[in-house]
Amino acid sequence: MAVANQKGGVGKTTTVMNLGAALAERGAQVLVIDLDPQSNSTSGLGIDPSRARLTTYQLLSGEASIDEVATPTAVPGLHVVPSQVALVGAEIELVNQEDREGRLRRALAALTGGFGYVLIDCPPSLGLLTLNALAAADEALVPLQAEYFALEGLAHLLYTIQLVRMNLNPKLTLAGILINQFDARTTLSWDVLNEIRRVYPDRLLQTLIPRNVRVSEASSHGQPVTVYDPSCRGAQAFRQLAEEVMSR
Amino acid sequence: MAVANQKGGVGKTTTVMNLGAALAERGAQVLVIDLDPQSNSTSGLGIDPSRARLTTYQLLSGEASIDEVATPTAVPGLHVVPSQVALVGAEIELVNQEDREGRLRRALAALTGGFGYVLIDCPPSLGLLTLNALAAADEALVPLQAEYFALEGLAHLLYTIQLVRMNLNPKLTLAGILINQFDARTTLSWDVLNEIRRVYPDRLLQTLIPRNVRVSEASSHGQPVTVYDPSCRGAQAFRQLAEEVMSR
Ligand SMILES: Nc1ncnc2c1ncn2[C@@H]1O[C@H](COP(=O)(O)OP(=O)(O)OP(=O)(O)O)[C@@H](O)[C@H]1O
Ligand SMILES: Nc1ncnc2c1ncn2[C@@H]1O[C@H](COP(=O)(O)OP(=O)(O)OP(=O)(O)O)[C@@H](O)[C@H]1O
Numbered sequence: 504m505a506v507a508n509q510k511g512g513v514g515k516t517t518t519v520m521n522l523g524a525a526l527a528e529r530g531a532q533v534l535v536i537d538l539d540p541q542s543n544s545t546s547g548l549g550i551d552p553s554r555a556r557l558t559t560y561q562l563l564s565g566e567a568s569i570d571e572v573a574t575p576t577a578v579p580g581l582h583v584v585p586s587q588v589a590l591v592g593a594e595i596e597l598v599n600q601e602d603r604e605g606r607l608r609r610a611l612a613a614l615t616g617g618f619g620y621v622l623i624d625c626p627p628s629l630g631l632l633t634l635n636a637l638a639a640a641d642e643a644l645v646p647l648q649a650e651y652f653a654l655e656g657l658a659h660l661l662y663t664i665q666l667v668r669m670n671l672n673p674k675l676t677l678a679g680i681l682i683n684q685f686d687a688r689t690t691l692s693w694d695v696l697n698e699i700r701r702v703y704p705d706r707l708l709q710t711l712i713p714r715n716v717r718v719s720e721a722s723s724h725g726q727p728v729t730v731y732d733p734s735c736r737g738a739q740a741f742r743q744l745a746e747e748v749m750s751r
Numbered sequence: 752m753a754v755a756n757q758k759g760g761v762g763k764t765t766t767v768m769n770l771g772a773a774l775a776e777r778g779a780q781v782l783v784i785d786l787d788p789q790s791n792s793t794s795g796l797g798i799d800p801s802r803a804r805l806t807t808y809q810l811l812s813g814e815a816s817i818d819e820v821a822t823p824t825a826v827p828g829l830h831v832v833p834s835q836v837a838l839v840g841a842e843i844e845l846v847n848q849e850d851r852e853g854r855l856r857r858a859l860a861a862l863t864g865g866f867g868y869v870l871i872d873c874p875p876s877l878g879l880l881t882l883n884a885l886a887a888a889d890e891a892l893v894p895l896q897a898e899y900f901a902l903e904g905l906a907h908l909l910y911t912i913q914l915v916r917m918n919l920n921p922k923l924t925l926a927g928i929l930i931n932q933f934d935a936r937t938t939l940s941w942d943v944l945n946e947i948r949r950v951y952p953d954r955l956l957q958t959l960i961p962r963n964v965r966v967s968e969a970s971s972h973g974q975p976v977t978v979y980d981p982s983c984r985g986a987q988a989f990r991q992l993a994e995e996v997m998s999r
């Protein structure tokens with residue numbers, strides 16, 4: 504599952520980390536792939552990006568296999584392929600290469616199994632790294648902030664997903680649109696939710712993730728919110744999301 | 752002034768729009784350049800990106816001059832060079848071109864004057880579009896969310912600004928780090944503020960921009976917050992920022 508949106512700060516990393524942890528909690532084996540040079544999902548899961556020997560960069564360049572780069576986290580059942588800033592270089596190097604959008608798909612084809620879910624954290628752009636994720640994934644999950652600017656880019660993102668399905672990856676479907684940082688006290692949040700219900704009624708996931716400071720505090724402790732504060736509203740919402748994803 | 756940060760959603764567009772409007776309110780002539788293919792500062796200032804005839808794309812490719820692309824907004828004294836999704840193509844086309852980082856600087860050199868401030872809204876990456884902005888600008892302003900992930904990429908961003916100063920643009924200085932979406936009720940916001948005060952004491956701007964829903968509501972109305980709700984805390988904070996920028 505590729506978690507993508509070119510709009511920045513909508514909660515791609517937060518969704519990958521916490522959905523991943525909630526799925527693992529229910530007994531699934533989960534692999535998170537950090538495809539963002541910012542390496543937020545790497546550090547958010549407690550791994551120091553600067554100490555990682557093998558990263559997504561080596562995976563895309565073919566120097567290392569997926570089994571070599573997958574690193575265990577403190578959460579049982581949750582592994583991560585860490586990234587580093589050097590991944591920025593990969594995007595430029597890929598531009599003039601053969602099958603540049605298919606690198607990640609080929610690397611994942613070597614997965615020997617055992618992972619029930621693979622969640623890919625994408626950078627805030629629709630460049631080659633995100634295209635690699637969409638070409639490799641079975642489905643795309645689109646986190647959306649309950650804000651105006653996040654609505655603006657949505658049509659273009661859904662169009663890009665369709666283009667990838669037609670030209671690169673016929674099995675790619677849209678898992679759904681996930682409303683994140685929903686603040687029930689503001690009319691803006693309700694306006695955005697109602698707009699999505701009106702325009703994309705059948706693509707909206709049931710689960711709404713509330714804005715909850717415990718979610719962002721958890722990241723600064725290198726833990727998913729389900730571990731950092733298991734009974735808070737954020738943790739409960741991500742568990743509900745895991746349930747919704749598992750029962751699709 | 753290039754407003755840049757590769758971390759997404761920190762408030763680059765919000766800062767460019769509202770600082771621009773607050774400077775114009777004090778009588779300055781301001782030009783906003785939308786260098787982000789998402790064209791949020793274009794639509795945030797009430798201009799429909801799809802109807803713009805000439806955009807940042809034509810400016811970078813040399814097809815049009817800066818005086819031809821600058822478009823007036825509803826705010827007196829505030830003009831904008833609009834962008835469109837097609838700008839994504841410019842980043843790929845520039846990769847193999849001569850002087851690829853200096854395109855914007857050359858285009859701005861033709862400015863016949865009259866603008867006291869030029870604010871450049873950058874996309875959430877450190878790719879060629881942002882490098883063009885840093886190579887053309889006299890100073891860089893770095894908005895930062897009072898959140899953990901925003902802290903993580905800061906050192907790398909400041910290092911990139913130094914590299915640009917050494918190799919591309921010796922006049923580039925750091926205007927400062929602007930804390931945005933500060934929520935005084937959360938310890939996370941205070942932790943981030945104290946961390947910045949400790950690590951970068953002389954680079955932190957005095958003005959703190961609070962999280963204020965009127966700021967994001969304003970964008971959905973295509974207006975700066977100083978016009979949408981002139982007496983709210985967000986509008987006051989951006990006026991204070993304009994004062995701080997003018998008196999530097
Ligand atoms: N539901 C939530 N409640 C509170 N804070 C949240 C929530 N979701 C995300 N955040 C915070 O908002 C910020 C942006 O989220 P995040 O970094 O996950 O977005 P992103 O889409 O991955 O950003 P980028 O585009 O830079 O990759 C982070 O600091 C995160 O901790
Ligand atoms: N001080 C604030 N108070 C309330 N909302 C804010 C504030 N600053 C920004 N926002 C909202 O947060 C969201 C992210 O801000 P914005 O789009 O300006 O960030 P950005 O850095 O330009 O994002 P991108 O990386 O996608 O270009 C927007 O919906 C905006 O309206």
Ligand SMILES: [Mg+2]
Nearest residue numbers: 515516539543
């Ligand atoms: Mg992220």
Ligand SMILES: [Mg+2]
Nearest residue numbers: 763764787791
């Ligand atoms: Mg922006």
